[in-house]
Amino acid sequence: MSSVLYDAPGPRAKRRNVFISVIFFALLALLVWFVWDAMNEKNQLEWALWKPFTESQAWTTYLLPGLADTLRAAALAMVIALPLGAVFGIARLSDHLWVRLPAAWVVEFFRAIPVLLLMLFANEAYDRWANLTTEQRQLYAVVTGLVLYNASVLAEVVRAGILALPKGQSEAAKAIGLRKGQTMRIVLLPQAVTAMLPAIVSQLVVIVKDTALGGVMIGFTELLSTRGTLAAAYGNPIASFVVVAIIYIVLNFILTSFASWLEKRLRRSKKSTGAVLSAEDMEELNPAATGGTFGTGAGGSI
Secondary structure (H helix, E strand, C coil), X not given: CCCCXXXXXXXXXXXXXXXXXXXXXXXXXXXXXXXXXXXHHCCCCCHHHXXXXXXXXXXXXXXXXXXXXXXXXXXXXXXXXXXXXXXXXXXXXXXXXXXXXXXXXXXXHHHHCCHHHHHHHHHHHHHHHCCCCHHHHHHHHHHHHHXXXXXXXXXXXXXXXXXXXXXXXXXXXXXXCCCHHHHHHHHHHHHHHHHHHHHHHHHHHHHHHHHHHHXXXXXXXXXXXXXXXXXXXXXXXXXXXXXXXXXXXXXXXXXXXXXXXXXXXXXXXXXXXXXXXXXXXXXXXXXXXXXXXCCHHHCCCC
């Protein structure tokens, strides 16, 4: 079926698509076989290497505590970075130069520094000037680095999402007497949220994955660092890498699935008017149902 935006593929296009699909799955199967054969050749498929993951000790001692720290650091960073990014994104659109210019400097500065460097700076600062335990210092350093970098990126996402809206939206709001703040809060932001959601979710996935940098460089006990301890205890580095990778995939899939559901829900809510009419309301609004007259709620008979 064709439409204005999409032409249905013809017979040649269908054959070409089938051919490309067959080639793709053949190459995928070849890759899987190559990896399987290489692991088998190095004795990495022996049951003794994978058996620990079927027992509770490997999970309760290593993986689950590391996953809990990963989720805690990611959740704290998300909760702080999202509103902070929104504030700086809106500030960059301000009509006042003294608001817009400092916000732009802050965003561009922290967006240009690698998140790992921000974590190292924060860890050193907390070590010198804050009275914290080692675990607290590592957690705060990871969260600080994630917040500073991702808030600056999210600020650009918010700014781009608002600027992408038709200019007539803000002009119409001004025409009915709304102030700049009211226009942003009532008209622009609700419409921009749906458009920004995929980019925001992508950045949230980055936050979850970047917690691993803290484990590598400053000793934060997140999922990837506890994997190293587990691999040393059971002598299965490849198997532990595979299991941890699957955990990350499942975790991020849950996050993106929730975001997709939320985006669809927001789009459906914006398509509806929000008004629900009962049968009595329809009878009052329909002259034919009342013998050629409107109901009393409409002002009496004509």
